[in-house]
Amino acid sequence: MKTTACPLDCYDACAVVVDPESLKMAGVPNHPFTQGTLCPHLNRHIREAERIRSPRIDGREVTMEEALEAVAEAIEAAGEDFLLYRGSGNVGYMQRITEAFVAARGGWTTDGSLCDGAGQAGVEEGRGISLALPPESIAEADAVIVWGRNVSVTNSHMMKLLEGKTLIVVDPVRTKIAKMADLHMQIRPRSDFQLAVLLARFMYMEEMADETFLEEKCEDAEDYYHFLRSFRVVEALETCDITLDDLGDMLYQMLHKKCVFLVGTGVQKNSIGDQVLHAIDGLAAVMGFFGKPGCGVSFLADSMAGFEDPIPMSPKRVAKPVAPFGRFKTVLVQGANPLAQMPGLAKVEEEMEKVENLIYFGLYENETSRKARIVLPAKDFLEKEDLRLSYGHPWVQPMPKIKEAEFGIGEYELTKFLFERFGYDGLKEERAYIDAMLDQCKKDGEWYRSPAYEKHPYEEGFETDSGNFEFLEEFEDDYEEEEGLWLVTPKSPRSLNSQFVRESHVRLHPRHGFSDGERVRIVSEHGEVELPVETTEDLREDCVLVYAGTPGVNYLTPPMKSLFGKSACYQEVKVTLEKIS
Numbered sequence: 001m002k003t004t005a006c007p008l009d010c011y012d013a014c015a016v017v018v019d020p021e022s023l024k025m026a027g028v029p030n031h032p033f034t035q036g037t038l039c040p041h042l043n044r045h046i047r048e049a050e051r052i053r054s055p056r057i058d059g060r061e062v063t064m065e066e067a068l069e070a071v072a073e074a075i076e077a078a079g080e081d082f083l084l085y086r087g088s089g090n091v092g093y094m095q096r097i098t099e100a101f102v103a104a105r106g107g108w109t110t111d112g113s114l115c116d117g118a119g120q121a122g123v124e125e126g127r128g129i130s131l132a133l134p135p136e137s138i139a140e141a142d143a144v145i146v147w148g149r150n151v152s153v154t155n156s157h158m159m160k161l162l163e164g165k166t167l168i169v170v171d172p173v174r175t176k177i178a179k180m181a182d183l184h185m186q187i188r189p190r191s192d193f194q195l196a197v198l199l200a201r202f203m204y205m206e207e208m209a210d211e212t213f214l215e216e217k218c219e220d221a222e223d224y225y226h227f228l229r230s231f232r233v234v235e236a237l238e239t240c241d242i243t244l245d246d247l248g249d250m251l252y253q254m255l256h257k258k259c260v261f262l263v264g265t266g267v268q269k270n271s272i273g274d275q276v277l278h279a280i281d282g283l284a285a286v287m288g289f290f291g292k293p294g295c296g297v298s299f300l301a302d303s304m305a306g307f308e309d310p311i312p313m314s315p316k317r318v319a320k321p322v323a324p325f326g327r328f329k330t331v332l333v334q335g336a337n338p339l340a341q342m343p344g345l346a347k348v349e350e351e352m353e354k355v356e357n358l359i360y361f362g363l364y365e366n367e368t369s370r371k372a373r374i375v376l377p378a379k380d381f382l383e384k385e386d387l388r389l390s391y392g393h394p395w396v397q398p399m400p401k402i403k404e405a406e407f408g409i410g411e412y413e414l415t416k417f418l419f420e421r422f423g424y425d426g427l428k429e430e431r432a433y434i435d436a437m438l439d440q441c442k443k444d445g446e447w448y449r450s451p452a453y454e455k456h457p458y459e460e461g462f463e464t465d466s467g468n469f470e471f472l473e474e475f476e477d478d479y480e481e482e483e484g485l486w487l488v489t490p491k492s493p494r495s496l497n498s499q500f501v502r503e504s505h506v507r508l509h510p511r512h513g514f515s516d517g518e519r520v521r522i523v524s525e526h527g528e529v530e531l532p533v534e535t536t537e538d539l540r541e542d543c544v545l546v547y548a549g550t551p552g553v554n555y556l557t558p559p560m561k562s563l564f565g566k567s568a569c570y571q572e573v574k575v576t577l578e579k580i581s
């Protein structure tokens with residue numbers, strides 16, 4: 001048996017044992033977080049997904065040598081107009097090795113994110129660095145506030161840590177976990193900032209603020225109280241679509257308890273996502289909930305925090321959610337499906353049309369592979385060396401090669417080929433990068449931990465200029481709300497973004513008068529899509545739910561980036577419904 005880790009983009013980063021003969025996989029029973037179980041993505045979906053086996057040029061199957069030569073020629077012909085666009089199909093550390101070639105070549109890559117960039121920017125504003133909250137700390141909490149994170153679907157190994165605790169869920173959708181909660185705040189989408197500000201203000205009024213923490217660990221705390229008071233209570237309650245009693249219920253459930261906030265991407269798929277996270281962190285700071293057992297805010301942590309990255313990166317970047325593909329002659333797409341997953345899809349398609357050489361490097365066929373001039377099949381995670389960092393917990397896990405590949409090429413091999421083909425020096429042995437990362441980790445028995453690990457994160461202070469927690473000072477929001485219904489696009493239990501079994505329906509409240517199976521046209525100012533209906537009363541009436549990964553959903557979403565963090569804003573959009581006659 002060999003031990004590795006799940007490569008999929010998921011909070012849990014499960015430890016996996018694999019039988020090298022049968023390739024049967026199981027969870028590692030004594031892993032401190034994932035404790036022995038795997039989800040259907042790794043148990044089943046990954047095995048059932050059909051791999052791309054042969055390289056192609058212009059739709060014609062070719063040998064790997066021919067394909068690699070075509071890739072090299074396309075990069076050569078592009079000069080500096082070459083873009084590497086990486087996604088998160090596999091979140092292993094070695095995925096980024098191709099960036100070393102781009103740096104050597106003087107080409108372009110991306111910064112920002114389709115995912116958590118806005119939230120991370122907000123966390124870093126307040127705390128300086130975004131650290132994972134260790135599960136042992138979460139275990140000690142009395143109450144857990146699950147805020148825009150669909151724990152039972154996207155973070156399933158967290159479920160057992162919630163047992164026996166007061167559970168509050170803040171989500172416009174009555175999710176499975178909302179149904180289990182002591183309190184479900186079914187707020188209006190995009191009103192999380194207002195809720196965080198209201199709660200913080202009432203914490204002061206109820207004398208639940210931690211004066212010592214505010215004085216010793218925070219910068220300009222008095223100013224924050226004034227800032228909080230600049231928002232009118234009645235207006236904020238209206239924005240959230242809750243009553244003063246609802247707010248009182250939430251405060252009551254948190255009263256004199258150690259609280260952990262599990263915040264997900266749901267709160268920050270908009271232009272003000274940084275400020276939402278900054279305000280939730282601000283609430284936690286008012287309550288003194290950093291650096292102590294059983295307290296804290298867990299967002300998607302920066303898995304590279306504390307590491308010095310041995311892989312060089314190109315300084316030339318375009319913002320990922322609005323990548324101007326049309327500027328580039330050659331675009332190498334790796335581990336991604338931008339022609340489904342990027343916001344403002346009509347614009348993305350238009351830009352991609354202008355690219356002379358679109359190269360797709362991945363495991364599966366998808367919208368992007370179908371448009372690519374050159375297709376390179378990748379090796380999967382069992383067929384190459386890697387290292388799994390995590391945004392959900394502090395452990396770092398080696399991923400040894402378990403089997404030989406029958407086809408495809410690994411990211412390191414592709415990089416090595418390109419370095420040699422272009423006559424560049426400086427690429428080290430693959431092992432050197434992995435060891436350089438592992439050498440920086442803290443050892444904990446048989447497990448490695450991130451160098452930034454702290455049992456009670458921020459106990460020693462914050463990584464801001466002042467060393468203290470720094471509050472939000474100004475609220476900036478230029479979104480003008482239109483008429484229509486909010487588009488909500490959470491993650492599906494069956495797909496992993498656009499990998500595996502993709503959803504095909506739109507979920508609507510029955511009040512809109514559509515029946516199950518009927519097709520409806522969903523229209524936004526950016527585009528439209530037609531989907532069959534599934535009705536559910538778990539939604540607010542003012543919401544339309546289309547799961548992320550559903551083909552066509554991103555025709556509806558805006559081609560823009562957040563105010564800070566260069567992040568996609570999938571949910572800053574209203575839609576209308578049209579009957580199809």
Ligand SMILES: Nc1nc2c(c(=O)[nH]1)N[C@H]1C(S)=C(S)[C@@H](COP(=O)(O)OP(=O)(O)OC[C@H]3O[C@@H](n4cnc5c(=O)[nH]c(N)nc54)[C@H](O)[C@@H]3O)O[C@H]1N2
Nearest residue numbers: 148149150154170173189190264265266490491495496497
């Ligand atoms: N099964 C499965 N697991 C996954 C993924 C997958 O595709 N499938 N994707 C992985 C990836 S890439 C990521 S980034 C993570 C993300 O995982 P999560 O952080 O859980 O993100 P989402 O599922 O997008 O949204 C979480 C919740 O936010 C709610 N929500 C939507 N809008 C709002 C709002 O305005 N306010 C509040 N408070 N809540 C809102 C949604 O209803 C949903 O229940 O999941 C990872 N895990």
Ligand SMILES: Nc1nc2c(c(=O)[nH]1)N[C@H]1C(S)=C(S)[C@@H](COP(=O)(O)OP(=O)(O)OC[C@H]3O[C@@H](n4cnc5c(=O)[nH]c(N)nc54)[C@H](O)[C@@H]3O)O[C@H]1N2
Nearest residue numbers: 087088089090115335336337341362363364378497498548
């Ligand atoms: N409407 C809407 N859209 C969204 C979101 C949303 O909430 N709403 N969420 C966004 C988020 S959070 C994310 S993270 C993005 C994800 O979007 P992308 O990063 O584009 O990821 P996937 O759609 O999962 O595509 C991953 C591809 O990676 C390839 N792959 C898998 N493993 C490997 C490997 O080892 N090597 C190589 N070379 N390729 C591999 C597979 O072929 C797969 O098709 O989607 C974003 N899109």
Ligand code: SF4
Nearest residue numbers: 006010013014039042
């Ligand atoms: S829960 Fe997440 S990390 Fe664990 S096996 Fe499933 S997809 Fe992989």
Ligand SMILES: [Mo]
Nearest residue numbers: 009114115116
């Ligand atoms: Mo993501």
